[in-house]
Amino acid sequence: MNFDPVLLAARMPSMKSAGFWRDETINPYFQRALERFPEKIAIVSYRQGEAEPVRLSYRELDRRADLIARGLVDLGVGNSDVVSFQLPNTWEFLAIALACARIGAAANPVMPIFRQHELKFMLRLAESKVFIVPKTFRGFDHEVMGRDLMSELPDLRRLVVLGGDGEDNFERALLRDDTPPLATEALAPDDVLLLMYTSGTTGEPKAVMHTSNTLFSNLHAYIQVMQLSEADIVLGASPMAHLTGFGYLAMLPLILNSTTVLMDIWDPKRALQIARDEGVTFSMASAAFVSDMCLAVENGEQPAPTFTKFNCAGAPIPPVVIERAHRLMGLRISSAWGMTECGAITITEPTRALEKSGVSDGRLVPGIELRVVDANGNPLPAGETGELYIRGASLFAGYLKRPQLNATNDEGWFHTGDLAFIDAEGYLRINGRSKDIVIRGGENIPVMEVENLLYKHPAILTCAIVGYPDKRLGERACAFVTLKPGACFSFEEMSRYLAEQKIAIQYVPERLEILESLPATPSGKLQKFKLRQMAQQFAVDANC
Incomplete structure (x- = not known):
């Protein structure tokens, strides 16, 4: 694979000199852990339905990562190849990521919610050589889906199935001890470490390229602001196939030489039990996770006394949730803002979390610059809302095979597509989005892609999807449609049709409204802001 990380060269001298x-990959950090704490527990992996978790020391994790790396080489994976894996939060996920770094391959984790429609595009664009899936997860047969994809993806050499049978079984394919020792070149600091898909306004996912230098620069800054250390026990409940999970719940604990505790399926009551049993001190996820734990405590579950730090990202956190979490659990919620393209680049310090997290998205971390400008590109004073641009160390290396979408100018400024203002103390507040997405529970819903599918339904004349507020998830999605003369359409038909298109169930709008016409300008341009105003009443109706 020729990654062509075009956004790196201009920054290299300044970022390295500063x-x-x-210039370190995950490999030396892991080696230091092996030298310092070989018997320290690196991963505690909880699986629903299993009474006891899998506990792996750094020594044992090293052994398994080495076997997987050798197994991948035996399957034909080499330097600059892509390994895609669609796994929940398990020890295998993290071991695969480590194995990729040892052989110079790029890790491409994809969310378990994705189905054929999304995966066919993603794996084809990445030219993935190996695809690793669970046999089943949440009642869905990923193995059957993976085999269907094999016939349509000529670059895909092998499907590996966690819990499967035959030669494609994970243990037989990747944990064999008869493969030769590694002789391949390991990942270099400016090689592509991670391919991670993000949904934008183009109607198709974009593959964000990160190197060890771009991603880890943010993790070091994050560790500094959140005051984390090797003594922390990190709860990994947010999906590791998001940058939140991969960066801050998988890579960050390894950099710290600390311990991460993984949950494959979110259950707030169980999460609190695990936090108590394991002495969890920190986690990061969307506000929905916090709301769920608060409700569990109100229903009688005991909080974990060691669990005092939580970082919320993905959408603004309602102040009531921050107060409630502190009152019920002693949890300090630090707000943050970021993107897959840059990581969490503004964070509210834990010492000011109660004061600022409800009214801001934090202050800049070291290594990043931002500016808020008007329509003509002129900087705006504090308190005025404008377009948000960023540049610096953790900005991505570009979109795979789509440099025309990089949205970065000659001076290195990246157009985020968000509207924001900066307060008098330098704290950022996201104040709307110019990009056409809905953020549901921290998950970006690719609005245009879903709209394009709905347009193909024989009953639909026009359609538009907008978000409306939801107390738990941040936003839900509503589809506004107009129908062709004499046609009928219903919420049930919409759900059935989109399921037939094999898109992720989380992308299906929670509400349908049928109108005679959609609001538009005299020139015919759709006025989505009017639909968003209409959708506000749904939040009121739902007591949000």
């Missing part, structure tokens, strides 16, 4: 790019 010390933001340390």
